[in-house]
Amino acid sequence: MVTTAEHDEGLHELVEARLRRADLRYTAGRRALVDLLADEGHPVSISDIADRLPQLPRSSAYRHLVDLQGAGVVRRVAAGDEFARFELAEDLTEHHHHLLCVSCGKVTDVTPSSSFERQVSRTVEELADDLGFEPHGHRLDVLGLCAGCRA
Amino acid sequence: MVTTAEHDEGLHELVEARLRRADLRYTAGRRALVDLLADEGHPVSISDIADRLPQLPRSSAYRHLVDLQGAGVVRRVAAGDEFARFELAEDLTEHHHHLLCVSCGKVTDVTPSSSFERQVSRTVEELADDLGFEPHGHRLDVLGLCAGCRA
DNA sequence: CTTATACTGAGAATGAGTCTCATTACAAGT
């Protein structure tokens, strides 16, 4: 997914505002990370980041991801395998779910219909209410084999 | 959730059969783990296991969990936090989803209506088909605050 | 230009999870 210039502008303004709210600066390293995440458009692992941003030290990448999470710009995705992946917060992109390949670990984004989402939200609230649980959001992951691994 | 004697018998027979198929024995340590998982009825962390089974070495607990996963008796659940949790395979219990507390990390099981599940399965297949993805199953996690952490 | 505070890189430290190895338990046959 390649974002347009206008999108990028809006995105970066939003990110900068959220960082400022947390007394954080929008520096070059952080911006490079946000650009990468926006450009990829799906959750990326730390080694993906290291490949695409070789000049960015791992310790800084991790620290930036923690900071960006704290500012509500990034969220961590627990995949089936052992390593974490990261993507832009959902309100900076759009609500979506994940297809997780159980063979190669690849994660793909999918956007369900809004009528489906409405029903999910309604059911989630019913389930949660009975237990005194206050839902903030949900995630739906589909496990299976990606096109590449089926061959 | 405390299982009845009859349930336990059926469960243990099934588990033993699956282990035998993988050339594994159903030993006391493995049985203790399965008993714990059946008794808890929700995903447990390694430290939970260490607390409840202090005489079981961590290395053996991890090894048993790997073996039991390989035999299709246990599945690993990636929670929001950094540690893995483990529960009995879904076909040994029943299909369900999870409420994840973003504050304390607690995981609670919930079972949605079967009509809801049917719609989820149908939609999942539609989404996956377009991308050549072969779905094996899905998981729906609700993120929010548990009753305890709301107070 | 000063001061306060945030940022950065490099490497050390942490710790969940895995592996090794020497030993023990078990099942099946004799």
Add this chain to the structure above:
DNA sequence: ACTTGTAATGAGACTCATTCTCAGTATAAG
């Protein structure tokens, strides 16, 4: 009961993703 092959076990060493520390650098505000 004895042997033999194979699986299971405990203890601790080890791996490696992630976090922390620290010393030095950049930046915004007055």
